[in-house]
Amino acid sequence: MTTPAEYNRLWIRRYHPRPDAAVRVVCLPHAGGSASFYQPVSAGLPAHVDVLAVQYPGRQDRRAEPCVPTIAELADQVTAVLLEWTDRPLVLFGHSMGATLGFEVARRLERDHGVVPHALFASARRAPSAPRTEVVHLRDDDGIVEEMKLLSGTDSAILDDPELIRMALPAIRADYRAAETYVYEPGPALHCPVWSLVGDDDPKVSVEEARAWSRHTEGAFEFRVFKGGHFYLAAHQQEILRLIADRAAVPAGTA
Numbered sequence: 034m035t036t037p038a039e040y041n042r043l044w045i046r047r048y049h050p051r052p053d054a055a056v057r058v059v060c061l062p063h064a065g066g067s068a069s070f071y072q073p074v075s076a077g078l079p080a081h082v083d084v085l086a087v088q089y090p091g092r093q094d095r096r097a098e099p100c101v102p103t104i105a106e107l108a109d110q111v112t113a114v115l116l117e118w119t120d121r122p123l124v125l126f127g128h129s130m131g132a133t134l135g136f137e138v139a140r141r142l143e144r145d146h147g148v149v150p151h152a153l154f155a156s157a158r159r160a161p162s163a164p165r166t167e168v169v170h171l172r173d174d175d176g177i178v179e180e181m182k183l184l185s186g187t188d189s190a191i192l193d194d195p196e197l198i199r200m201a202l203p204a205i206r207a208d209y210r211a212a213e214t215y216v217y218e219p220g221p222a223l224h225c226p227v228w229s230l231v232g233d234d235d236p237k238v239s240v241e242e243a244r245a246w247s248r249h250t251e252g253a254f255e256f257r258v259f260k261g262g263h264f265y266l267a268a269h270q271q272e273i274l275r276l277i278a279d280r281a282a283v284p285a286g287t288a
Contacts, residue, residue: 061131232265
């Protein structure tokens with residue numbers, strides 16, 4: 034039987050534990066992504082920030098577990114795991130699918146547990162109220178690989194290795210299905226500040242679709258546009274780390 038502590042460790046990776054940090058940053062991966070994507074973020078943030086990278090089921094060391102089929106179910110499970118970590122302010126950082134997940138986690142924390150996140154960073158994702166019809170998850174395997182190459186978010190060595198792709202595709206397809214079938218349910222705006230970050234040449238989200246995140250918070254709203262595509266953050270890592278670190282340094286309860 035898995036103990037609660039062991040279950041929590043299945044979900045949370047702390048590559049550089051900082052138990053005395055004042056703030057925790059929770060990193061939520063993109064579709065097909067894993068916690069290890071955020072290892073550079075963990076290494077690059079200062080000592081006052083403890084980084085928790087979330088590992089979804091169905092990939093890497095959790096490959097034998099079934100993927101979670103919907104954003105709503107994934108948000109329920111991630112929220113339950115994060116309750117153990119709410120003794121410090123939480124900054125949620127989600128990229129692409131992870132941004133939608135971060136929004137739904139923030140909703141649950143606020144609505145069900147009275148925990149207002151210190152901030153939500155929504156990277157490379159349309160606002161929940163700005164949907165598109167997308168069906169990448171219905172393509173054959175080659176079609177999904179082409180989409181991944183278009184977005185340039187996966188190591189080319191993996192995309193060119195049939196065995197690695199065979200192992201990764203079930204999680205990638207499941208994540209795309211969860212992201213593309215997500216339906217926003219209208220409700221109260223968040224109270225936490227929201228930062229929307231987007232690349233100016235992202236085929237998955239326009240600048241206006243990203244700016245629409247302003248509709249989803251009663252707190253402060255910040256909006257930044259970077260040069261680049263869907264994975265613009267690879268070329269702007271230091272600037273993004275500074276944004277996160279600066280927000281984390283703001284005293285708790287400050288908008």
